[in-house]
Amino acid sequence: MELIRQERAADSAAVPRGRITFLRRELVRNKYLYLMLVPVLAYYLIFHYGPMYGLMMAFQKSYSPVKGIFAGTWVGLDNFTTFFNSYYFWRLLRNTLVLSFYSIVLGFPAPIILALLLHEVRSKAFKRTVQTVSYLPHFISVVVIVGMLSTFSALDGGLFNVIRSLFGYEPMMFFTEQNMFRPMYILSNIWQGAGWSSIIFLAALANIDSQLYEAAKIDGAGRWKQLLHVTLPGIMPTMIVMLILRLGAVMNADVQKILLMQTASTYEVSDVISTFVYRSGVLEANYTYSTAIGLLNGVVNFTLLVVANAISRKANSSSLW
Amino acid sequence: MKQSFGERLFDGMNYLFLSLVIVVSAYPMLYIFNSSVSDPNELLHSRSFMFWPEGFQLDAYKQVFHNPKIYSGYMNTLFYVVFGTAFNLLMTALAAYALSRSDLYGRRFMMKLITFTMFFGGGMIPTFLLVQNLGLVNNRLALILPAAISTFYFIIMKTNFESIPGEMLESAKLDGANDFIILFRIVLPVSKAILAVMTLYYAVDHWNDYMGPLLYLRHQDLYPIQIILRDILLSNSMEAMGPGADTGFAIGENIKYATIIISTIPIMLVYPFIQKYFVQGALIGAVKQ
Incomplete structure (x- = not known):
């Protein structure tokens, strides 16, 4: 996890005056890298952060597969x-x-x-x-x-x-x-x-x-x-x-x-x-x-x-x- | 250099102890192999340690090879291993290459997003419901998509990619190569050792996966070998052992031993040749952890 610390320096040094123009230029410059990361981030968001979102069920009375997560009655810490x-x-x-x-x-x-x-x-x-x-x-x-x-x-x-x-x-x-x-x-x-x-x-x-x-x-x-x-x-x-x-x-x-x-x-x-x-x-x-x-x-x-x-x-x- | 008596005593005990480690590690497999080829009647009454077989037969192996369940389990496992590992490698390589590039804006944030999942997750039930909602229950993809990337293996691969000299990538870029070409034509070809390690790690994980099929598969014809193994070894299911297994209690025991050997032999045979790479992979992970 040492890596994360090293990257901190690189990122903060790179931000110039206009953030939006910078982001746009960056997206064009590294478009293939971002393209590669689309399936990767999709995977992490769906299969790792999806279940974390599903944790909200823990505060509900019951879960119905048909109605989805927000349909249940909230019961706090019951x-x-x-x-x-x-x-x-x-x-x-x-x-x-x-x-x-x-x-x-x-x-x-x-x-x-x-x-x-x-x-x-x-x-x-x-x-x-x-x-x-x-x-x-x-x-x-x-x-x-x-x-x-x-x-x-x-x-x-x-x-x-x-x-x-x-x-x-x-x-x-x-x-x-x-x-x-x-x-x-x-x-x-x-x-x-x-x-x-x-x-x-x-x-x-x-x-x-x-x-x-x-x-x-x-x-x-x-x-x-x-x-x-x-x-x-x-x-x-x-x-x-x-x-x-x-x-x-x-x-x-x-x-x-x-x-x-x-x-x-x-x-x-x-x-x-x-x-x-x-x-x-x-x-x-x-x-x-x-x-x-x-x-x-x-x-x-x-x-x-x-x-x-x-x-x-x-x-x-x-x-x- | 001269050694004191104490040092020589320690060395002797050390060699003795480590030899014992070898025996203890290998003996159970030897016991199982010798039991699997032993005569069923002798096996039943034997009280021996099975340092060698008691009698000899190969009927149990014939039985196992002719068992349609084992055959279909093997074929299914092969499917999950081949396609699952291929998908793992593609996804892990994409992630590792893109995030190994220090000029990528947002890399630190994305690394945080990814490494956090190593320490906290939604847990079994929300994951199970998600897979169910995606319609993946009783679908072979249920054993492939949810395990697309192992974060730990991804870090090993990324660390490895970071050690590739930057000039190689720079000169390719000057020649007009885009990042996909650089990844597939330059980075992957020089990373054969780590690719071998990753292939083996992922393949073993798929081969041994039990929880995935237990949670997501209900149709017998999708079952991988591990589920069939459970039925034979632990549920004592005569049906799972195949036709002919119920002709006698004893051959049933032989079949159990033979099944263990058959299901474990592929990795046991391959392993000594690839051990070097396995250990290498673990070391790369170790250094960066």
């Missing part, structure tokens, strides 16, 4: 209060936040640790092999991942139950077992994503000035001291930016994966805000109610992103914008 007072509110909020918490605490450091360990490997061939193999799971579709979890959970000879029997435990129905939902969700996410996410940190590690390491060595720093005083500070900005982005998605869980994984008997732990929005909105056609919940979600995410970014910019000057 949809939101209904949600806050609903039986499911605390369960949905808790499940969403618990999954996010574990994803951040366990899932966020995993690729960083992997990158740091890979960085210490001297054999190029070995490093490449680890990278190639650990990136592979990233390309498996979510349906197949959940399908794999499901076949591994089979009572008869499923891998998970084979492992359980090694320790003398009885086979278990993993998919209907409440206690197993969170570990399966989090661990399979890490299995699938840690390798691929380490790329960005490896890039940051490769960008650290090698002179810093030389200087540290001269000062008598061993590998541990180098890690603490050169390597970690070197990738700190990347870590902070990734963490800010992650905080901007705290209210999102992987809706596709959870919809595929959840069974009625695990709703108590597996039902999150986004799966509820899907069921309530798409399957039960409670359009305005589910839009309100979605809006709430989006606002919380965006607020967290902005606040985290502001704090980070104050504290150590690495930020998204």
